[in-house]
Amino acid sequence: MVRCRFAPSPTGNLHVGGVRTALFNWLFAKNQSGNFVLRIEDTDTERSEKKFEDQILTSMKWCGLDWSEGPDIGGPYGPYRQSERVELGIYDRFARELVEKGSAYYAVYHKDDPENVLRTSKEKPTDLSSDETYTIKFKIPEGITEFFDLSKGNMSFENENFGDFVIIKSNGYPTYNFAVVIDDHLMEITHVFRGEDHLTNTPRQIMMYRALGWEHPIFMHIPLILGSDRSPLSKRHGHTSVDHFRSEGYLSVGLMNYLALLGWTVDQEIFDYHEKVKDFVPSDISNKGVVFDYEKLEWINGKHMRLMEPERLLAEFGLWLKYTGRFDYYASVESEPFYALEVISMCREKINTIEQLYDFSLPFFSEEIDYQEEYVVKYLENDWSKDLIAAAIRRFESSDDWSVEGVERVIRDLAEEKITSKKNTFQLLRGGVTGRLVTPGLFETISILGRDRVLNRLENLLELIEYEEGDFSS
Numbered sequence: 001m002v003r004c005r006f007a008p009s010p011t012g013n014l015h016v017g018g019v020r021t022a023l024f025n026w027l028f029a030k031n032q033s034g035n036f037v038l039r040i041e042d043t044d045t046e047r048s049e050k051k052f053e054d055q056i057l058t059s060m061k062w063c064g065l066d067w068s069e070g071p072d073i074g075g076p077y078g079p080y081r082q083s084e085r086v087e088l089g090i091y092d093r094f095a096r097e098l099v100e101k102g103s104a105y106y107a108v109y110h111k112d113d114p115e116n117v118l119r120t121s122k123e124k125p126t127d128l129s130s131d132e133t134y135t136i137k138f139k140i141p142e143g144i145t146e147f148f149d150l151s152k153g154n155m156s157f158e159n160e161n162f163g164d165f166v167i168i169k170s171n172g173y174p175t176y177n178f179a180v181v182i183d184d185h186l187m188e189i190t191h192v193f194r195g196e197d198h199l200t201n202t203p204r205q206i207m208m209y210r211a212l213g214w215e216h217p218i219f220m221h222i223p224l225i226l227g228s229d230r231s232p233l234s235k236r237h238g239h240t241s242v243d244h245f246r247s248e249g250y251l252s253v254g255l256m257n258y259l260a261l262l263g264w265t266v267d268q269e270i271f272d273y274h275e276k277v278k279d280f281v282p283s284d285i286s287n288k289g290v291v292f293d294y295e296k297l298e299w300i301n302g303k304h305m306r307l308m309e310p311e312r313l314l315a316e317f318g319l320w321l322k323y324t325g326r327f328d329y330y331a332s333v334e335s336e337p338f339y340a341l342e343v344i345s346m347c348r349e350k351i352n353t354i355e356q357l358y359d360f361s362l363p364f365f366s367e368e369i370d371y372q373e374e375y376v377v378k379y380l381e382n383d384w385s386k387d388l389i390a391a392a393i394r395r396f397e398s399s400d401d402w403s404v405e406g407v408e409r410v411i412r413d414l415a416e417e418k419i420t421s422k423k424n425t426f427q428l429l430r431g432g433v434t435g436r437l438v439t440p441g442l443f444e445t446i447s448i449l450g451r452d453r454v455l456n457r458l459e460n461l462l463e464l465i466e467y468e469e470g471d472f473s474s
Contacts, residue, residue, distance in 0.1 A: 002034030003190045006060075006067075007180070009041045010053035013241035016292070017195065017225045017233060019063055020259040023273065024222065025193045026065050027280040037187060038070035040081045041180070043173045048083075059242040063252050064274065069187075077187040082179050091174040094182050094212065095136045095167055103141070103211040104167060108134045114170075136168035138178070138208060145203040150220035151196075151287045157203040165204060177201055181208045189217050193282070196221040197232070220282055223289040225262055233292050245297075249320055249354030251308075254301030261300075262290045270303045302352030310345045317344060320354045329358070332365045340365075342448045346440045363434035364449065369457060375431035380465060384420045388428055389462045391417060393455060402451055408443040433457045 006022035008014065029036040038060065042048040057072060069075030079085055086092075098104035099122060106121045111133050118132070125134045145157045167178035174182070184192065199221045209216040227237030234240065239248075245255050253272050260266065260273050265284045305313060314337070321330040333340045347360040363369065371380070379385060395410050415425040430442050433454055439445050446454055 001190075002029055002032035003037060003188055004029040004034065004193065005037040005039055005184070005187065005189050006065075007039040007041045007183075008056050009044060009047075010049060010056060011044055011047040012052055013243050014056045014059040015240050016242060016245070016255075016259060017240070019059070019065075019242055019256075020225065020262060021194055021222065022060065022065055023063075023256060023259060024264070024280075024282075024285065025191075027273065027277060028191060028193065028282060030277045031280045034190075035068045036066070037075070037077075037189070038067040038080065039183060039187070040071050041176065042081055042083045043086070043176070043179055045083075045171065045173060055243060059246070062246060063242065063256055082174070082183065085179075085183070086173055090186070091168065091179060091182055092172070095174070095178070098138065098167070098208070098211055099136065101211065102139070103208075104136055104138050106134050107137045107166075108132055111170075133170040135166045135170050137164045138167045138204075138211075140164055141207060141211070145206050147202065147206055147216070147219065149199075149202075150218065150282050151223075151285065152199070152221060155199075155202075159203075159207070162204060162207075167208075177204050178208065181205050181212075184217055185209070185212075185214050191218045191220070193220045193222060195224050197224060220285075222285060223263060223287060226289045226291045228291060230289065230291065237292070238294060246320075247324060249356065249358065250297070250301050251304050251316060251354070254304040255297070257304065258297045258300045262292070263288075270300065270307070298352045305348050305352065305354075305357070310341055313348060314341055314344050317354055317357060321358070326358070329365065339448070346444050346448060350440060360440070363436065363439070369433075369435040369460075371431065371435045372437060375427075375435065375437050378437075379424065379428045379431055384424070385428060386462065386465045388414075388419045388425060389432060389458055389465065391419060392429060392432075393458050393462065396451070396455055396458070402447055404441075404443045404447045407447045411443065411446075429458075432461050 004025040006018075006025050008018055026036045028034075038057075040053055040056075042053070053071070057070075060067075067073075069077060069080065071080040074080070079088070095104060099106070102122075106123070106125055107117045108119045108121070108125050108128065109115075109117050109132070111131050114135075128134065140159050140162050143159050145159055147155055149155050165177065166175050168174055183189075202219055202221070206216050225233045227233045229237075239245070242255070246252070256273050257271060260271075260276070261269070263286045264280075265286065266276060266279065308316070314333075318330055318333060321327070321333065343361050343364045344357065347357055347364075351357050351360050392414055395414055399406060399410050401407075401409075411426070411429060415422045419425070420428075426442055427437060430439055430445070431437055433446060433449055449457075
């Protein structure tokens with residue numbers, strides 16, 4: 001059975017590059033009716049934190065990447081945290097086996113000078129001075145290390161180009177290269193898809209596999225996601241964590257759609273990756289680096305927002321409001337579900353993220369209108385604004401038709417009074433009921449707001465205009 005894994009280190013928030021790697025492992029495991037394993041590699045004791053592990057698991061679940069084995073649910077090959085495996089003595093046992101085979105040795109050095117080995121031994125040092133400590137180092141064998149990579153093809157490395165390296169640190173914890181070999185073997189991992197930045201680690205790992213008499217998994221080293229300067233994507237290019245994009249109001253289906261396109265050749269641009277499992281073939285992954293395009297991501301997310309059923313989008317909106325701590329706003333949305341559904345359905349046509357949806361929908365749920373300065377200067381501070389708003393109130397009060405068509409007739413008839421230009425008429429009303437000059441369609445906006453909200457807002461605005469001391473920014 002195919003077994004793939006994703007093994008992040010809990011030293012920071014989950015990076016989009018890591019999620020893409022997890023996605024490709026997940027897709028292949030599902031395509032082959034295999035298992036996808038989540039393992040936490042927390043042997044970096046100085047930087048690993050539980051909060052980052054929690055964030056990783058939360059982000060993975062939000063992305064829709066489920067796992068059949070992991071630190072939260074267990075499994076037959078556990079534990080799935082390397083720190084817990086250290087406590088069981090798993091790595092120490094195999095390190096000693098390598099020493100006994102002559103493939104590793106104890107290296108003693110001064111605590112302040114770890115690069116300068118004072119002496120080596122096949123036995124655990126017992127004659128250490130107070131300023132000495134030791135590690136276990138793997139002995140590089142002679143010859144060549146060759147393997148086949150699903151992306152790079154046949155790979156060959158001269159072993160003499162590698163120096164002996166530490167496999168057990170002075171604190172008793174394994175190094176990455178050693179722990180990953182032991183864990184992948186014991187967990188029966190068959191395929192390892194990971195970033196090409198690990199390519200130089202692979203020969204070292206294969207040497208240890210062979211020294212222990214084990215078969216190594218099939219490797220595929222995927223080109224990295226790049227920034228605009230074609231260097232590996234990092235914070236200097238912009239935000240890179242899954243948590244950030246979630247907070248900014250991206251849908252998980254939109255983010256994952258975009259990440260899948262970063263290297264994977266697929267027959268359509270907009271899709272839910274869960275529906276593409278049957279189409280996933282590792283050879284369809286490009287062997288060239290791809291640049292992360294923030295604008296393309298936003299465009300794709302907007303496409304998903306407009307394709308999504310309004311009821312589901314409203315649910316996603318509510319989850320996001322709670323996730324970002326906007327509980328008062330959430331309560332307002334929840335209290336008027338049918339009204340909220342109308343607002344969401346209309347607003348989504350002009351936005352690309354849930355955060356933009358939130359900003360666009362604010363005037364529909366807030367009882368206090370915050371008039372934009374540009375609106376005040378252009379449309380309120382003139383001689384005709386009072387007359388136009390008074391006329392609008394009269395026409396809306398006498399109208400019984402608050403459909404989009406009915407609202408349109410009222411406003412066009414108002415414009416025919418020629419109190420000011422048609423554009424000024426439309427924009428004064430737009431800002432009068434929302435405080436803004438950019439909104440969804442004017443007729444649709446007023447129709448959805450309804451008679452009571454519209455008349456109340458126009459009457460309040462007229463009152464402000466009638467008093468020069470009126471504060472439009474409140």
